[in-house]
Amino acid sequence: MEQLGRTTPALLRAVSAAPSYPPFSLVGCGSVGSKTALHLARAGAQILAVSDSNELRPHNMARHALVRPPLPWPKAFELSDELALLGQKPEAHLIDVVRGLKRADNRLLISPPGTGTLLNTTASSLVRDALSMVSPAELPARMAEIALFGRGRGGFVFHKGSNRNPSLADLQAVLSATVTPYERTLLFDPEFGLTQIQIGEGCGSMTMPMTDARLSAMTAMATEELMRLAGANADGGELVVGVAEPDSPSTSWRRLSVSKFLEIPVEGSEWTLRLSSHVAGMIREETARFPNVETGGLLIGSCSSLMKTVTVVDLIEAPEDSVRTPTLFVLGTKGMKNRIDARFEESGRSLLDVGTWHSHLAEQGPSPTDRKTAKQVAVERAPPAILSHCHSSHVPCHHASGRAMNDYLDAYSIKARLAPAALAIAPVIVLIVLAFNWVQPSLPEAIIGLAVMVLFFAASNVARRLGKRKERQLFATTGGRPENRELNHLDKTLDERTKDRYRKFLAKQLEQPAPTRDMEVEDPDEAAAFYVQCYNWLRENTRDTEKFRILFNENIAYGYYRNLLALKPYGIVLNLLTIAAAAAIIYYKPDFACCRG
Template identity: 55%
Template sequence: MASEQQMNAHAETFLRAALGHPQCAGGSTDLVSEQVVSLTIALEVEMSQSAVAAGESQTGVRRLERVEVILSEGYPWIAPFFFLRKDFPRNLHHLSSATVHAAPMPCLVDGDVNEFFTSYPLLESGILAMINQMCLWLARAARGSLSNAVHGWEAILRNDARHDIICDAEMIRKRVGTKPGWFVLESRFYRFGTFTESIRSRVESFVFVGNKLNTLSPTLENRKNLPFDATTSTEPVKGHTVTVVLYPGTDSVLDKVLPDTVSTIRELRERAVDLGCAAPFNAFLTRLENRLQGYCHPSPITIGVLFCVKRPHVLMDRSSDLELIPYVFDLILEQGRMSLFAPVRAKDVAAARQIDDVSAALLHRVSGAQTIPPVSLIGCGSVGSKIAFHLARSGVTITSVTDNKYIRPHNLARHALLERFSIPKAQVLVEELERLDQRPSAIVRDVASDLADPRSVSAFVPEGTGLVINTTASLVVRERLSAIPVGDVSARLTEVVLFGRGKCAVVLIEGAGRSPNLVDLLAWLTAHLTDDERDLMFDPQHGLTQVQIGDGCGSLTMPMTDARLSAMAAMATEEIMRVASAPEDGGQVAIGVIGNDGLSTAWRRMSVEPFIQIPVQGGDWTLRLSNDVDRRIREETARFPAVETGGLLIGSCSARLRTVSIVDIINAPPDSERTPSLFVLGTQGLKAAVKARHVASGESLFDIGTWHSHLAEQGPSALDLKTAVEIAAERSPPAILLIRTPNGYHAVMGERRA
């Protein structure tokens, strides 16, 4: 607690700074104690010449306004409070609610006033900034420009209210009719404070409004439908209640700002008259009285009231012109009461804040995230669960989540879910996502095997899905997804996978028409890694390891902290949202690596153009040629326009997809022979080059075959076919011969004979 001497020093400092403001005409100290200082400052208000001559503006603001400043016990760690004179006009915007007996408080800043004041390191600067805001507010009040159609109608200010009504505002607005009316929604409430305290005292309450209507049938014959109950021995008091929504009808427009001074049921009735809701409000109170006749309860039950009125223009930062004006009052259901509002405390009413309930729209608005299509998530492990919550908290619609595994205790080391029981991960994730206004389907099936049936695809990727995110890190799942025809699933396929014990994250986003697909992209990335990235992706010391999770039980996992996984999953989600909000035709690859300092993270992103698809003659394989390999082959061919040339093909293959992805080449050794009709690949250093390339790729890229050029537009020659057969006899397929002609490509594979 500060001493009276310290508080007096604060008063002197404030006055000294205030008198330095050009619009401060004087000031005085009215009260100093250990708890509070009360000051008065006189501020000259900027206004028109006619207003100056009249002594006040048309809105009732005087040329010289005396403002009371309160420095509370927490000052200067909290901001000073500014109060206007008690008879100051209250029909203005940016005024906090107050009774007619209390001085009105203006809203001086957009946001937290304490953060604004304490953002100034010098106390005097903070004081001058607050006074400057006060002068700006008074000038706008004098001009009547505290609100305008351009910025939108400002809802009644309730920042200082102690009560919240949390509701789906859009749902309520949609139910409002064109003529006067009312409806009741079942709600839950929490009331903090003693049973005997008035709702206008230190009590705080929260009313959570549901979507279910209740007619408040006039009798108590059916007790099961009584929407009122509460706990009797705990604080907070909590239970079931109702919220009434009253409206004058959307045909009625209210363009006045009414003084926010309601504090009793009588004044609330009067306010209902002002808002055009007198008949609906009286009907509600009568129905409530009849419904609760003879019903007693020892605990106060908080009722929510929402007036829904139409304003002359759209509300500020909203898309509707219907304003919700909230209040709360307590039901005091004493035995022997003469009427519902006979008890003294039952007459009190308090202003409340209308808070939007959790919704995808709210989360999207608060997060400021890009708008992306609905997402289907495959894999609900640590990475998948983190990404699911990042997306849901950004307001992205999640259509389905897929995983056939169960939650185990060791999953809690990194998983976003906190459930320890052996229930499906997908099911638990769906239950948690519902709290964020998501309604995804839980698919507890083995995606790797079930995607083999084309009829199953719609279950994993529901209609309306625009993006599929694979987080399983499974090669089989990657291949299954890449094999889905575009006609069956038009959604874009993406993948997030971590390497190097969470120090490396990779994001793959396929191109239009599945070209490049996820298999192509990972092979392409493997061919374009930096040394650091290569170490993290392929060095065994950074890979999977067996971790004991019980006696005789182990889990093959990649040890890493939850913090590291969360950080990389968050950035991967950001990258997916960035690309999905402005999709390109080609594929996208992003890779992030945590630096050796453990703090910095470097990301680089690369665009991958569509692959060229070439059917392979002599086998049911398809060769998929990356655009940059195509460019290098054409450049090499251009270097030798009069003779055939060639080299070695490097890539990956999938026996299940029957595809070969070519992502690199090794140039012909120096002992190669080039003539106008024949190219013979040399051998000098070739074996060592192939081995080095294989090892550098983590043994994931192979020598797939050879390529050579033809000077004329012709397919495989007899010699080419013979060579293909010979190669097939020496090695397992695929062994591709790729021929570059002036206008395109031919691919051939020799038939392997027993």
């Protein structure tokens, strides 16, 4: 029998008639996170850790579960204290989750041993991607996410599949592909959309008018769905979307089971194609319709340069002017642009035309025609671009990447990585060449020639690694990346009119207001987060190296000098060693080719 006056999870679970769940850990202690945590705790669920890098501010009191004086209280610590009153003993961590997930010690803080479900309530795409990138070996807990949209008239719950498949990022892409017309209005309309609803680490909640009652009601129902998913612990992923009916207090929920994605390396690159099982089924059906000829279509999905993934969640069928023969498929163009544009708008401008697919009657690798087409596709669209093909009885099995991306990477690698590496190791190479008989080459010369080629490419990779390390050292001593500071009101690099023009343009693209001077002073972290998003947007939208040729050449020049600076001490040491070796050769006169005759 429970002691009178003592609150414990077991007592709360019994009073709530709730089952026992594996323990939770939370990322994000904002309005949604704090209310979710209290709902879970009052149902008797154990919470092991809460993590958030921000502090409670006066405006948070409009919807946060905690009520505190107008002082900068850390959200995680305050929420942990509140949960302690319900018999919980969660660890509290003031930590940047995106950076923290990169370190093993921080991962143990964010998701302590024993965590059954790691819940993300930040509504931050950066956090979602970071969680999607962590391997099950690095962080074994199952992952889930709760977020609201449409000024609290909508909410969704993601529950990752086992072994991180599907991931939270996969489920976000599936949501964009399957939204209903009414959900689309709430999710993507600029007045009510997802860009204005983020209530957590990556947001400015003051920009979204919404009552606490509405947020509480939707969060409570989302938490009910989360507990159902955590209790079921299905092998696949789950996606649940709820929307309040227009002019009505009733809410409807839609549930969607998402099977594991096919994960296939993209030929000739570090990228991976993630193909939804639904799309794989559509491809099987299409190839079955045309058993005696090749067929194909357009791949619709999203891509992430951070995760190096192309995620395909939908197809557009080949138009009527397409050509199908037993040995060749040519994708038509009639009406295709309008269909691509319509699909782009329907998905809230999140799903793109990421490539094409076609079938082969015989099982084989990419044909010369495929590779030629892949190059043409890459020239016609911004990288990455995927050309996928399959045997008529299989889902896609071979994937030729748009070669333009690799061509650009090759150009960058040669000029920015290989060139400084060649300068650093040139004296060593010259000494090696002089030491062998190239007039009458034999097996040793052939081996050393191959070794020299391997040495060049190894040195190129080393140059890149040392260059990135040197870059981090430089940024650490100069206050971080310059592009994250130059738009700041207090920075004097650019004049105020230019900065104001740039801020207005980027704020329009990001669909969120730029921070004012006062906001930068009051909350520099949130202001910095906005400028990081600006940088990410610019990087993603200037990847066309033909259109932005000057920028591409500047990037090459920067990479060249950065890597050369990093290699400087190693180059000096190699030069001194080469001089010593040359002096030894001259003094001892060994039987080298350069010393004969």
